[in-house]
Amino acid sequence: MSAYTLTRASVSALRILLATGGSDRLKLQRPVSDLHADIVVTPNRDSVEAIVHFGDHTYSVTMPAGDSANPHHLADFIDAAANGNVESAAPTVRRAGLSSSDIRYAHLSRNDERSIQNLCCFGGTATLSTGSQVTTHASPRSTAITAIVVHGSRSEICSGSQADVRRQVAELVEQLAA
Structure with a gap:
């Protein structure tokens, strides 16, 4: 089975959301089907919090504000969550130094x-x-x-x-x- 990935338009929307905040519906694709993720991004002075909803499942990540790699980290996190691979999503966040669960x-x-x-x-x-x-x-x-x-x-x-x-x-x- 192929994995879900964010479309190019959704990755572009992530960049805008990370800069301005707000919410949007993102499209993820795989060769045989599409999936939509509802996302709310809240920028603060020191961090950016993103909350992603896939139906009944909710995931969140907090990232440092102003990091140019945030769109890539968030896209990786969303792709991993969409594919039911929460364990691989968590290390992506921890490697980036973004998770409070490291305490x-x-x-x-x-x-x-x-x-x-x-x-x-x-x-x-x-x-x-x-x-x-x-x-x-x-x-x-x-x-x-x-x-x-x-x-x-x-x-x-x-x-x-x-x-x-x-x-x-x-x-x-x-x-x-x-």
């Missing part, structure tokens, strides 16, 4: 960090190796998500973008597990 936490295993990332992308509930239970509510129609972290009789709640909530959940798990 290591004392009480979190790599599996816990992966679970938190998936929960922030798709929503759901998971019990981590620390004994903490994390529940997130993510909507493909909104960039904001809410997470509740419970450890024993203590609980905390946080809300924000996927990247912010992922970081906040990891910090809350660390605090509650300590």
Whole structure:
């Protein structure tokens, strides 16, 4: 089976979105079918956050502002996500120095960090190796998500973008597990 790739027009649209922000629908092709990805790009002073929706699946990446390689990194990330190869999408982001998931936490295993990332992308509930239970509510129609972290009789709640909530959940798990 052939892999999906962004069309040239979609790559050009990525360049414009990264410069100005906004949202668009991108076209990905393979020889036998097409796929559309809805994307929202939010530029900030120091970073650019891109949130990509493929039907019920949502992926996000945060990149440094002003990096001329951002269109290539984002195109690679979208291609990998479209092909169901999230594992290969994550190293592309980490190699580029773009992922907050590279921050290591004392009480979190790599599996816990992966679970938190998936929960922030798709929503759901998971019990981590620390004994903490994390529940997130993510909507493909909104960039904001809410997470509740419970450890024993203590609980905390946080809300924000996927990247912010992922970081906040990891910090809350660390605090509650300590």
